[in-house]
Amino acid sequence: MDKKIIPFHILSEESFSRKFLDGLFEDASKFKFIFSHFNKIYNERKLGDVKKELANILHYASMAALFEEPSTRTENSFKMAMLHMGGRVVLSQNAKEFSSLVKGESRYDFGRVFAGYSPDVIALRSAVDDGVDEFAKGVDNSIGYKPHVINAGAGKAKHPTQTLLDLFTIQEHFGSIDGLTIAMVGDLKHGRTVHSLSHALAKLYKINKIIFIAPDELQLPDEDIKNLRKENINYIKTIDTEVAFKEADVLYIVRPQRERMQGNSVDVLKQLDNIKITSELLKKFPGDRPIIMHPLPRTTEIENSVDEDFRAIYFEQSDNGMYIRMALLLRLIRPNYNIDPIVSKVEGIVNMKYLKIN
Numbered sequence: 001m002d003k004k005i006i007p008f009h010i011l012s013e014e015s016f017s018r019k020f021l022d023g024l025f026e027d028a029s030k031f032k033f034i035f036s037h038f039n040k041i042y043n044e045r046k047l048g049d050v051k052k053e054l055a056n057i058l059h060y061a062s063m064a065a066l067f068e069e070p071s072t073r074t075e076n077s078f079k080m081a082m083l084h085m086g087g088r089v090v091l092s093q094n095a096k097e098f099s100s101l102v103k104g105e106s107r108y109d110f111g112r113v114f115a116g117y118s119p120d121v122i123a124l125r126s127a128v129d130d131g132v133d134e135f136a137k138g139v140d141n142s143i144g145y146k147p148h149v150i151n152a153g154a155g156k157a158k159h160p161t162q163t164l165l166d167l168f169t170i171q172e173h174f175g176s177i178d179g180l181t182i183a184m185v186g187d188l189k190h191g192r193t194v195h196s197l198s199h200a201l202a203k204l205y206k207i208n209k210i211i212f213i214a215p216d217e218l219q220l221p222d223e224d225i226k227n228l229r230k231e232n233i234n235y236i237k238t239i240d241t242e243v244a245f246k247e248a249d250v251l252y253i254v255r256p257q258r259e260r261m262q263g264n265s266v267d268v269l270k271q272l273d274n275i276k277i278t279s280e281l282l283k284k285f286p287g288d289r290p291i292i293m294h295p296l297p298r299t300t301e302i303e304n305s306v307d308e309d310f311r312a313i314y315f316e317q318s319d320n321g322m323y324i325r326m327a328l329l330l331r332l333i334r335p336n337y338n339i340d341p342i343v344s345k346v347e348g349i350v351n352m353k354y355l356k357i358n
Contacts, residue, residue, distance in 0.1 A: 001020075001023045001024075001027075001331050001335050001336070002019075002023075002335075003335045003336070005017055005019050005020045005023070006020060006331050006332065006335055007020070008148060009136050009139075009148060009149040009150070009151075010148070010149070010150045010151060010160055010161065010328065010332075011132055011133055011136055011149065011151050011158075011160070012151065012158045012160050012196065013158070013160050013163050013196050013199050013200040013203065013204075014199075014203075015160075016160075016164075016200060016203075016204060017204070018204050018205075021164070021167065021204065023331070024164065024168075024324065024327050024328060024331065025167075025168045025171055025172075025324075025327075027326075027327035027330060027331065027339060028168055028320065028323040028324045028326070028327040029168075029172065029323075030339045030340070030342075030343050031322075031323040031326045031327060031339070032320070032323045033343060033346070034050070034054070034342060034343060034346050035323070037346050037349075037350050038050075040349075040350045041346070041349050041350060043349070046349050049345070050342065050345060050346060050349070053341075053342050053345070054084055054085055054086070054342065055084070055085065055086035056086055057085040057086060057330060057334065057337060058082065058085040058086050058087035058120075058329065058330070058333055058334065059085075059086035059087070061082070061085075061086075061087040061088070061120045061121070061329075061333050061334075062087060062088045062089070062090065062119045062120050062121075063078070063082045063087055063088070063089050063090070063119060063120065063121040063122070063123060063329070064089075064090045064091075064092070064114065064117070064119040064121070064122045064123070064147075065078055065079060065089055065090070065091045065092070065123045065152075066092045066114075066122060066123070066124045066125070067091075067092065067124075067125040067152065068124075068125055068126050068127045068131070069125055069126075069127050069153070071125055071152070071153070072297070073295075073296060073297075073318055073321055074125065074152050074153060074159075074161065074162070074321070075091075075125075075152070077321040077322040077325050078123050078150075078152065078325050078329075079091065080322055081322050081325040081326040081329055082329060084322075084326065085326060085329065085330065087120075087329070087333075090119065106134065106138075107126065107128075107131050107132075107134040107135045107138065108134045108135070108137055108138040109138060110135060110138060111134070111135035111136060111137065111138025111139040111142070111149070112138035112139065112141055112142045113138075113142075114135075114138075114139070115138070115139040115142035115144075115145065115146060115147055116142060116143070116144070118144070118145040118147065119147050120147055120148065120332075120333050121147055121148045121149075121150060121329060121332060121333065122135075122139070122147050122148070122149050122150070123150045123152045124149060124150070124151065124152055125152040125153040125154070126151075126153070126154045126155060127155060128154070128155045129154055129155035129156060129157035129158075130154070130155075130157070131154055131155065132149065132151040132152075132154045132158075133154075135149060136149040148332045148333075150328070150332075153192060154192065155192065156189075156190045156191070156192050156195070157192055157195060158192055158195060158196050159192045159193045159195075159196050159295075160196055161321075161324070161325060161328065162192075162193045162196065162197075162295055162321075163193070163196040163197050163200050164324045164328065165317065165320045165321045165323075165324040165325075166193070166197050166252070166293065166295070166317065167197075167200060167201075168320055168323075168324050169293065169313065169316065169317045169320050170182075170250055170291075170293075172320070173291055173313065174249065177201070177205045177207065178205050178206040178207065179206065179207070179208055180207055180208060180249040180250060181207070181208045181209045181210075181211065181247055181248045181249050181250075182201060182207060182209075182210050182211070182248060182249070182250045182252060183210075183211040183212075183213060183243070183244035183247070183248035183250065183251045183252065183290065184197070184198065184210065184211070184212050184213065184214075184220075184252045184253075184254070185213040185214065185241060185244065185251060185252065185253040185254070185275055185277075185301075186213075186214060186218070186253050186254040186255065186256065186272065186275070186301055187214065187218045187254055187255065187256045187272065188212055188214045188218055188219055188220045188254070189214070189217070189218045189219060189220070189221060190218070190256075191254040191255075191295075193254060193295045194220065194252070194254055195220075195221070195224055197252065198210060198220065198224055198227075198228065199224065199227050201233075202227060202228050202231040202233045203227075203231060207233070208234065209233075209234040209235060209236070209247070210228070210233060210234075210235045211235070211236055211238065211243055211244055211247065211248055212235065212236070212237045212238070213238055213239065213240065213241055213243065213244060213275055214237075214239070214272075214275070215239060215271040215272065217271075218256075218271075218272070219237055220237075239271075239274070239275065241275045241276075241277070241281065242281075242284075242285070244290060245281070245284070245285035245290065246285070248289070248290040249289050249290055249291070250290050250291055250293060251277070251290040251291070251292050251293065252293045252294070253277060253292070253293070253294050253301055253302060254294065254295060254301070255294075255297065255298055255299045255301055256269055256272050256299065256301070272301065273300070276300060276301045276302065276303070277292065277301065277302045277303065277306055278303045278305075278306065279303055279305040279306055279308075279309070282306060282309050282311070288310075288311065289311070290311065291311050291312075291313050292306065292309070292311050292312045292313065292314065293313060293314055293317050294314040294317070295317075296314060296317075296318055298314075302314075
């Protein structure tokens with residue numbers, strides 16, 4: 001990949017370009033092809049050879065994973081992405097409680113100090129909206145080696161790597177994102193994934209429309225609506241979930257962010273019960289659209305019975321997180337690395353051709 005199109009830090013979707021995303025998605029699809037065929041390589045020696053080649057990709061590289069808030073999918077997919085490629089990981093869970101931040105150190109100072117340890121990449125989840133930005137400023141002003149900083153989720157504001165895997169999943173399913181109608185359902189006020197995703201869709205793609213389905217108290221913030229208007233995006237706000245099944249290609253639902261709600265949230269949560277996705281609702285609207293996505297974890301907003309519907313792809317979406325983060329780490333650390341020889345080796349072993357996503 002051309003190094004010129006790769007952002008140095010991954011702080012928000014603002015740094016993405018279509019060219020960068022197209023290249024990243026192609027890399028992710030190659031990693032997915034490799035891993036999806038592991039169970040078809042019955043020769044243990046040949047399987048070991050493939051894994052050894054993967055482990056040589058970043059065998060000298062290191063990543064610091066600093067998480068101020070609990071995480072399962074983001075943290076572990078980053079860790080496994082790095083480990084599969086032979087990199088080393090230093091993990092600091094609950095960094096907000098067990099670090100200098102407790103003592104009052106600013107995230108700027110934290111970043112400047114941590115850069116001195118010279119990891120290749122720092123994946124940071126911050127409890128506050130601007131925490132990763134401040135940390136990155138500290139890294140940029142450090143003396144000597146400057147690691148790449150990846151925003152692994154910041155407060156209620158941004159989650160750019162989740163957006164990468166969401167966009168990759170949509171493109172993988174439809175072949176193109178342009179022209180689609182996307183419905184977003186649930187706690188749109190506090191859910192950082194919808195903020196990043198809606199902005200990326202508006203900035204980078206020629207989508208048909210975005211439908212925001214939520215109670216008024218949990219609708220998309222005005223600042224995000226301003227961004228949509230600036231990009232001349234067609235959108236509607238509603239509380240009617242059936243609109244999504246009548247008009248949308250993608251239904252993206254998020255859980256209520258109870259940990260970020262202030263005051264009495266009981267009434268608002270009751271309203272969310274009226275827009276949850278059930279098997280009965282799906283039976284009412286048969287067909288192949290919309291596909292149903294969720295960044296996970298889910299609580300009560302999607303019934304477990306919905307998992308059996310072929311339109312529910314949220315577990316595949318979650319799996320894609322590791323592949324897209326492998327692609328991202330690879331291009332930040334080794335932008336010119338060619339994955340094709342490993343793909344060809346797997347093709348030869350399983351006698352299958354890799355199919356490129358259009």
